[in-house]
Amino acid sequence: MTSQPLPTGTRDVLAEEMRELRAIESELLGLFAARGYAEVATPTIEYLDAFARGAGPEGTAAYRFLDESGSVLALRNDMTVPIARLVARRHAGEPGPFRLAYSGSVFRQVRPQRGQLREMRQIGVELIGDEAPAGTAELIEVLVAALDAVGLNRAVVGLGDADLFGQLLTELGVEGGPRERILDCLASHDLVAIEAEAGDIADLSDDERSLIVALSDLRGGPEVLERARALGGPAIERASANLADTLEAVEAAGIADRVQVDFGLLRDLGYYTGAILEVYDPAVGEAIGGGGRYDELLGRFGSPRPAAGFALFLERVHVAQAAEQALRERS
């Protein structure tokens, strides 16, 4: 008998797991449809140029190949970019807003020995044509309903601001290499490096360093907005005001307890602008979903519109569901 291995980061899904994954998928797509988000699909393969133009948080698509005429194609590494392209191309003259849902695989490079998935399934929605804060608040409300629908009643949505640290560093006059280095440290939350190095690499004063560290550690309920404002400066004031607006709209929906304001939330940003989201469940040690506003992405495809969306990572939602169930049975 010969054994035929699979590439690392890929796997077969057997019957029992498939049944559970399918149940989550149909629960989510059903809920999205009930909220007016209609399912669409885009090709798994597109011209690399489309992904390069959108360059999302994952960077440019990793798996590339040539077609018959020599054009470079790529496996999609992100669902938002193709849907932005779809709306820009197919609905250019229409007023909107567009409420779209999807379920599809994305393909990413993996680091060895880390159990990462090369092919992972994302299920999510995009709300294209509605501005902040109302559009953002609607998304968060749909997101919380989606989490409840799959039994993750303890899951929390982290809400941050994508532009905050970029603007703050501009205010502090930090540009070029030092700026990239500090943003990297903030994205990985390496506060020690900022404390230790920021003075050397970016010529920041002790107070300015402490300000960056304190700000990136600010997370919690609405009370942290005041604590942030106390730190001062136009970038913080702007971000706080935007977060407060979104939070107010979320409170009106009665789900404020499921939202955590997080000034330190800094995903690998890519196309994100303004509000950014990350989804956590207490039973799982890593984020199970994410999203945010991408008000400038549609413009890159020639049809500027405000937009926002989120994706849940199906495999991780499934893990969270199983973990929550195990906890309930234990207690």
Place this chain on the structure above:
Amino acid sequence: MTAAGPQSRGNGGALALALPRGSLFAGSLDMLDRAGFDTAAPRGDSRSLIFELDGLTIVTVRPSDVPIYVESGAADLGVTGKDVLAEQADRDVYELVDLGFGRCRMALAARSGRDDLERAERRLGLMRIATKYPRTASGWFERMGRQAEVIEVKGSVELAPLVGLADGIVDLVDTGRTLAENGLEVVDEISVCTARLIANRVAHKLRAAEIDGMVDRLREAAAG
């Protein structure tokens, strides 16, 4: 993104702190003493792996395993050396505090009074370097613009130059006594490493107040 998926305990009990059973263990327990915890149990018992202190669960693991326990959420917080963190730079954990203790140097060393490294570089174009820290070593040689063949070994690195496995070593140096006993000396310093307090990403968000309280307590204890 994992297939099977790491799962934290997620039960809302006491925070779990992963401690390295190695050279940083004593310093970590001293810090906990100063923070007001009773560490008699972990000090006295070398067999158990989990200890329940008042309001804190201690999980004791192999030093190089601390980051994976924290990244996965099996522990909310962890104490680990910067040497381990630098070697596992792709671990997705939050590095919160430089605890200051366990100060060591990551260094390039070779046999004393000889020019093994220079000669290898001059005549062969590269040095053979034995180390338990292959990424740290490769990264440093790369930055310095020097060629090296990095050979990963799991223990007794000092042996490698003595028997001709390598021209030199990259290793963590505390007092330098082990080096001297083996006829080796530091040729170049790569970095200074101290103990760091790290946190799981999700715990840092979802248990923010508890984590912040514990971090402040440990930060003060480490400083004092």
